[in-house]
Amino acid sequence: MLLASPFRSLRFARAALVIGVLGACAATTALAADGTIRQWQLVKAAKGYDLALKEVAQPTPARNQVAVRVHAVSLNRRDLLMRAGNYGLGSVQEGGVPISDGAGEVIAVGPGVKRFKVGDRVAGIFFERWIDGARTADALASARGGNASGMLSEVVVGDPEGFVKIPSHLTYEEAATLPCVGVTAWDALFKRGRIEPGQFVLLEGTGGVSVMGLQLAAAAGAKPIITSSSDEKLNRARKLGTFGTVNYKTNPEWQKEVRTLTGGVGVNQVLEVGGQDTLPKALQALAFDGNIAMIGGLSGFASNVPAGQLLGLGAQVTGIYVGSRADFEALNAFIAKHKIKPIVDRVFEFKDAPAAFAAMEEGEFFGKIVIRL
Numbered sequence: 409m410l411l412a413s414p415f416r417s418l419r420f421a422r423a424a425l426v427i428g429v430l431g432a433c434a435a436t437t438a439l440a441a442d443g444t445i446r447q448w449q450l451v452k453a454a455k456g457y458d459l460a461l462k463e464v465a466q467p468t469p470a471r472n473q474v475a476v477r478v479h480a481v482s483l484n485r486r487d488l489l490m491r492a493g494n495y496g497l498g499s500v501q502e503g504g505v506p507i508s509d510g511a512g513e514v515i516a517v518g519p520g521v522k523r524f525k526v527g528d529r530v531a532g533i534f535f536e537r538w539i540d541g542a543r544t545a546d547a548l549a550s551a552r553g554g555n556a557s558g559m560l561s562e563v564v565v566g567d568p569e570g571f572v573k574i575p576s577h578l579t580y581e582e583a584a585t586l587p588c589v590g591v592t593a594w595d596a597l598f599k600r601g602r603i604e605p606g607q608f609v610l611l612e613g614t615g616g617v618s619v620m621g622l623q624l625a626a627a628a629g630a631k632p633i634i635t636s637s638s639d640e641k642l643n644r645a646r647k648l649g650t651f652g653t654v655n656y657k658t659n660p661e662w663q664k665e666v667r668t669l670t671g672g673v674g675v676n677q678v679l680e681v682g683g684q685d686t687l688p689k690a691l692q693a694l695a696f697d698g699n700i701a702m703i704g705g706l707s708g709f710a711s712n713v714p715a716g717q718l719l720g721l722g723a724q725v726t727g728i729y730v731g732s733r734a735d736f737e738a739l740n741a742f743i744a745k746h747k748i749k750p751i752v753d754r755v756f757e758f759k760d761a762p763a764a765f766a767a768m769e770e771g772e773f774f775g776k777i778v779i780r781l
């Protein structure tokens with residue numbers, strides 16, 4: 409394994425324009441002809457991990473494996489926590505490749521592969537071995553960018569069962585946003601929440617899960633209400649079919665405003681990403697028999713179970729941890745049917761991956777941050 413050389417002008421001189429499926433042009437870099445690829449790795453630092461750009465031999469698929477030329481990855485909060493060495497569920501290995509979510513093109517198939525052919529447009533599933541049905545400990549131990557190798561690599565190889573075809577109307581950048589937040593929002597609303605048209609859906613903040621949840625809820629004929637600390641972001645959300653918006657920063661009692669927007673009945677579904685600061689307020693905004701999907705802890709994880717409140721409301725609280733490949737395929741079918749375009753706020757070049765991590769840390773984005781490879 410070689411350290412990335414700063415004198416790689418030959419490789420960069422061969423930067424090529426690739427024509428996307430829809431005829432749109434996306435700048436991408438050609439692979440080197442010397443049999444190496446570039447990938448970012450996590451290397452141990454005094455605190456957590458640093459990102460290091462490395463050159464490694466291009467992997468070739470063995471029997472029952474595919475090789476995928478990754479064209480785009482998207483960042484999740486988990487990727488920051490992994491890098492900081494602070495993620496509670498699973499951990500990275502020294503030299504591990506970060507980032508769970510990526511999309512690209514199949515460039516080679518090993519003997520025995522029937523699921524894909526060269527040229528297929530695919531995305532990696534979040535848990536490489538969670539195909540369908542109930543989760544297992546083994547499936548949960550196969551999360552990309554954690555226990556399993558991630559997608560921030562020009563080429564990845566793996567079991568074809570760990571990939572899905574992506575909807576044809578999506579660019580690679582858009583498709584790369586789906587494996588984690590897309591499947592999470594899908595599971596929360598459709599599988600656990602059993603969303604129905606006309607229901608009120610509460611989305612907290614305008615990050616990846618919430619904006620995708622907003623788009624899915626709107627497409628399902630529900631009435632999404634979204635909060636944000638920024639009026640400008642709320643303006644952007646209005647263009648995606650929101651029923652109502654509330655600024656949680658200027659209106660600390662935002663849950664009252666949310667309830668008022670529902671005519672007093674409360675929201676039927678909550679994608680609970682805020683954690684300890686938001687859960688008590690979300691409960692105050694919840695309708696009888698409402699569903700709270702426990703997803704995240706942006707303000708820290710809540711610890712007290714408000715038993716009396718849950719009982720009185722008849723509330724359903726469901727823990728969500730992304731989902732299976734079958735869930736991803738169901739999401740893709742819905743996205744294709746409704747021609748949903750996931751919101752990509754900013755695209756960084758591969759060489760600027762650390763800047764993409766920094767931008768995610770700063771929080772000045774709406775929807776998703778993507779890196780193009």
Ligand SMILES: NC(=O)c1ccc[n+]([C@@H]2O[C@H](COP(=O)([O-])OP(=O)(O)OC[C@H]3O[C@@H](n4cnc5c(N)ncnc54)[C@H](OP(=O)(O)O)[C@@H]3O)[C@@H](O)[C@H]2O)c1
Nearest residue numbers: 613614615616617636637681682703704705706728729730
């Ligand atoms: N369980 C799972 O399977 C799963 C899957 C995906 C994510 N998660 C977790 O869910 C959470 C959200 O993930 P994400 O990818 O959507 O994050 P993200 O994209 O980083 O979202 C950041 C946004 O959330 C909003 N926010 C931050 N603190 C908030 C608070 N206290 N109250 C309300 N909104 C707040 C802000 O929106 P504004 O700027 O608009 O204020 C911020 O820009 C994270 O904790 C993540 O780890 C869990």
